[in-house]
Amino acid sequence: MFFDKRKGVILRMKELSSSQIRQMYLDFFKEKGHEVMPSASLIPHDDPTLLWINSGVATMKKFFDGSVVPKNPRITSSQKSIRTNDIENVGHTARHHTLFEMLGNFSVGDYFKEEAISWAWELLTSPEWFAMDKERLYVTVYPKDTTAKRIWNEVAGVPKDHIYEVEDNFWDIGQGPSGPDSEIFYDRGQKFNNLAEDDPENYPGGENERYLEIWNIVFSEFNHKPDGTYEPLPHKNIDTGMGLERVVSVFQNAPTNFETDLFLPIIKQTEDFSDGKKYGQVKENDVSFKVIADHIRAVTFAIGDGAIPSNEGRGYVIRRLIRRAVMHGQKLGIEQAFLYKLVPVVGQIMQSHYPEVLEQADYIAKIVRSEEDRFNETLKDGLELLNEMITEAKDKENKQLSGKTAFKLYDTYGFPIELTKEYANDQGMTIDQAGFDKEMEQQKERARAARGNAKSMGVQKGLLTDIKTESSYIGYDCLKSNGILKDIIFEDKIVDRVEKGSAQLIFDQTPFYAEMGGQVGDTGIIQDKQGTTVAEVTDVQHAPNGQNMHTVKVLFPLSKEKEYILQVNKQLHDKTRKNHTATHLLDQALRDVLGSHTHQAGSLVEPDYLRFDFTNLGAVTKEDLAKIERIVNEKIWENIPVETVETDFESAKKLGAIALFTEKYGDVVRVVKVGDYSIELCGGNHVDNTNELGLFKITSESGVGAGVRRIEAVTSKEAYEFLEKHNQLLEDISAQLKVAQLKEIPHKLDQYQAEIKELEQQKQALEDKFAQQQAGSIFKKVEQIKGKTLIKAQVKVSGMAQLRQLADQWKSQKYSDILVLATVTEDGKVNLITAASDEAVKAGLKAGELIKAIAPSVGGGGGGRPDLAQAGGKKPAGIPDALNAASKWLEQMA
Incomplete structure (x- = not known):
């Protein structure tokens, strides 16, 4: 039990809601001097390395790499995050999610191991906070991090037999900040452990459900350099993460994260939409309930933050999640659109910390409904394709569907691979999983390439971070002022004087605006007291500690602590x-x-x-x-x-x-x-x-x-x-049209369009007449091949439309079994058309196969129905070869 200071009542651990847990975490660290930072958007800002914000620390990169110095070096947040690398596991495991919240406390060059460890233990075990049983808590440390191990034992008071050394406890994502970490585990008791008592994995950190990791504290103290070596950071940091869904499952004594107040209301609402199915009765149905509850949370928040379903990037992720949820809805007997009705449920669950979800619920539901309707149309096409592929494979006595086909169903129609497997299994077939995985990996490579090779977090540099000069912006009131030059950065060094070249300058005050909020930085000049221009300001940006840093072209020597005249380009x-x-x-x-x-x-x-x-x-x-x-x-x-x-x-x-x-x-x-x-x-x-x-x-x-x-x-x-x-353009048009006033232009254009239409009709009539004259002679030249008849010719018509007219005339009069016509268009391209009579199609002679056989001769390709097909090409000289190829094809096929 513990005391809730905000409500003034004693609560039992199992009565603690997710909203209360989140708020208590933030309140605790606020009392420790942390700034409570609102959850950032799921869409990363100025970070090409991320598709989504995927952790609490992802929003802190600019602080940890030193590009920005926070006003308060102590920060805490509950950050919504999305990860989709394990999407296929969602619903099948206890704790895989696409959207989750990460509670975190961060120190940017302020406190370090002793405070982070002591406060973590206080929050978890203090009677007025989380009041967890100390005997149920275990921690892991990096074997070489003897300092952390000592603090856990001697300062926090964790018994030595509750501290485990784990070699993997080192946080490192490549170049940039890194360091050892400590994980905290909660022992949920033997009933949560399906392993044997003597199983080697039955320990905190092992593969089991008994010891649940609830918190990870990273002691970021090294720079991982490009050459693979490590050096101490100029400023050591603390980065922690406590998964809200996990810790809520502990407080609410839930077997998995899904039996908590974060998911159960969604699951209960989904039960009402189903054909009588209930959660907790059939394992396969439970998977579907979990997938739907998980995915609608992610979709709701993603759309609320500005992402829209599409075929690429973030939009593709949303589309995939919606379609996967719809498919699982069908497994529960839900035939109509239903996901959009769950959006308000998500909003109500999260209202205490994310009121904007309910505020945007109508808009979000509208997007989800539109996507559901779109997929319900696509679903039919996907099932037809799957059935065709299964039939085709059976005809060839093949008991395995290709990985390419499975991936097409997944990528184009949104079919989860497990769904395709189920359909195939029902028909006694399997899926080429290796082929599917290959296609999936190729897609991931394309996605990684599209995001570029930017560093995920820069190496921390102390140069600009250490500049603490007081500097003020006074440009709201004046565009010209005096300023004392306080700092000079030249060739990545702080210097007292610069002779010429490019440099960055910081003054005690400046009228120059630094780029921010979409507005570009000011430009202008810097003069000495005699009025001589000594530098040209080409750009102004914010330094890590917030000062306006002027990028300048130095014309004459500049010296630190000297006063200059700063003048903004007023016109610009x-x-x-x-x-x-x-x-x-x-x-x-x-x-x-x-x-x-x-x-x-x-x-x-x-x-x-x-x-x-x-x-x-x-x-x-x-x-x-x-x-x-x-x-x-x-x-x-x-x-x-x-x-x-x-x-x-x-x-x-x-x-x-x-x-x-x-x-x-x-x-x-x-x-x-x-x-x-x-x-x-x-x-x-x-x-x-x-x-x-x-x-x-x-x-x-x-x-x-x-x-x-x-x-x-x-x-x-x-x-x-x-x-x-644009007015001058209209004047030129009126002169060409020979009208006296601009207002007469529309009437004149209508006249010309009417005349053009009449001329086109006359031209079409003449072309039709000429085509008919050609048909009279063409259809008389019939070639006999193995009992079948063929008419083939190059004709002079305007294009494919008239070729189809000739084909219609041919078919109505039944001049031959097969027809092949070619023409060269006005732009020098080739149009081909092939047709087969009903009798020829029944005999296995298909126009679509014929067009594929002859089109390469004209440098093109095409296709169509068994009775009519067409193709385009770019080699008019190849038409005779195409016509000859038609004769050879018929000879082989007849």
């Missing part, structure tokens, strides 16, 4: 801030027109244009684009004041400010308000009044990924120039 800065304000107006206009589900997926604010990425299922219609553009311009014409307010994050949310999951917000945030129309958290530069934008014009709308659209637009001078360019 003003154009950039106009475009930044326009993105805020565009963001809100998109929500107004397309719906509240639309949210920002990225942006770029340059001086000459703006780019805005957003989530949406399909292309934005021309009508909606016009509405969006009109709304933004109306807000410009309304002369709305733009004001900024600095406040705390919670107050900003109460104001209705929109926050982005890709950004991390500090204690004080900046709210940009465009009247009451747009309210967003933003640290960028903006105009004082919307009328400064002058004009807003969308220049393009396109797709950049599954469910992500992109709008590019211009404002002010660039918008005028864009419209002027």
Whole structure:
């Protein structure tokens, strides 16, 4: 039992809910001085090495490799994560999941082993926290990590016989931070151990269900260098992970993770959809219940974070999960779409920590329903293909389906391999598993190649991390100021003076904006007190500790601690801030027109244009684009004041400010308000009044990924120039059409289109007449081959449409058994058509096989039905060979 401080009551261990466990973990480390970081989106931000956020530490990379220094070096979180490398095991094991939560506490160069171990033990065993039985807890250590072993025993008080040395306890993912780790196990008792008492695996860390790993503490203290050696890190870190699903199963005394309050409500709802099946009665059915419960959690959160089902990347994962769940639904007798009805159930379970799921439930359910309906159509085609392949294999007396066929069913139709195996087994057949695995591995290689070879975590460097200079940004109020040069980085070294070349500079204060929130960094010049330009600023980025770091081209020597004049390029800065304000107006206009589900997926604010990425299922219609553009311009014409307010994050949310999951917000945030129309958290530069934008014009709308659209637009001078360019184009068109006014262009074009249509009809009539004349002579030339008749010829017609007309005429008059016609199109390509009479098809002469035999002669290929087939090619000179090949084919087949 333990005391719940928030509710003021004593609870028994088995009464502790998943929400309470999660909150108590975060509360404990908050009391230890940790910042509680919200769960990041499942979609990685600026990390090409990851398809999904797959652990708590994945969101901490920038802190651990030193590229960013956190405001608070102590961080705790409950991070939602997705892993799909073991998807086939989900439902068959006690603890495999696609979506899971990782509770973690992290130290970035702050506390180390003694605190991490002591606090872990306190949280687990203290009566006012988790109150676990100390006798049931065991720990493992790396054999060479004598320090950790001593702390567990002497400081935490863990008996020596509860500490095991394990050689594998060393966390290493290649180049970057690494180090020994300690795992904590909970002894669930003999009833959870299916192994014999004397089994060598019956120990903490062994392959058994009795000793359940609930926590892993990594002592990150080495850099794994590119040459394979290890060196001490400049700053040692702590990285821990406690799987929420696992620890909940301990508190709720559940045989597996699925018998907890994280999954059971989903399973119970699925029971209601089934044809009377109940969880816990039939093992095969239980697998299906578990798969559905697991997959709908992952799908719900993934879609909620902006991913959309598709045939590639993250979208492919979502599509696969939905289809796998649908197939298992069918095994439970669920014939209609049902997964979408489970989305609100997931939202209710997770509401305490993830309220956004219920807020987006309607949108998420809509996407899931659409995908379910799509798969139910595909499912029929997949089953037909599978039955065809089984029949074909039986005809050849083959008792094994090829791995290629199984993979096609899996990859194209979403059939899990186990489903294909079941269908094959019912027919007395097996699957070429090795062939399937080969195809799967090739696909994984393609996916890995697509993500590139970027490092998963950079080697920690102390150079920039150690720069703690106080520096302030004053560019909201001025674009020219004095600043004392505090740090110079030249050729990866901190120096006191630089003569020429490229360098990075940090001043005590600066008017130069550092790239952030999509807005590019400022450019400009640095002058000495005499007004001589000594450096050109080409870019500004944030240093790890947050200072604005200026990348400059040094023209004359620069010295540390000397005062300089910093001057921003005002013209480019003003154009950039106009475009930044326009993105805020565009963001809100998109929500107004397309719906509240639309949210920002990225942006770029340059001086000459703006780019805005957003989530949406399909292309934005021309009508909606016009509405969006009109709304933004109306807000410009309304002369709305733009004001900024600095406040705390919670107050900003109460104001209705929109926050982005890709950004991390500090204690004080900046709210940009465009009247009451747009309210967003933003640290960028903006105009004082919307009328400064002058004009807003969308220049393009396109797709950049599954469910992500992109709008590019211009404002002010660039918008005028864009419209002027198009106006000049219209003037040129009107001159060519010989109309006096632009408004007459549509009428003139209608006239020309009518004339063109009439001419095309006349041309078609002449071509038909000419084709008929050719047919009169062609159909008289019949070749006799082994009792069968063949008509073959090269004709002069416009293309495949007229070849089909000739074939229809041939068939209606029954001129021969087989017909082969070829023509050369106006662009120099070859069209071939073959046809077989009903009698010929019955005799085994198929047009589709014939076309495959002759098409290579013209450098092409094709196919079709037994009675009619066609092909294309690019070698007109090969037509005589193709016609001769037709005669040889008939001679062989007749």
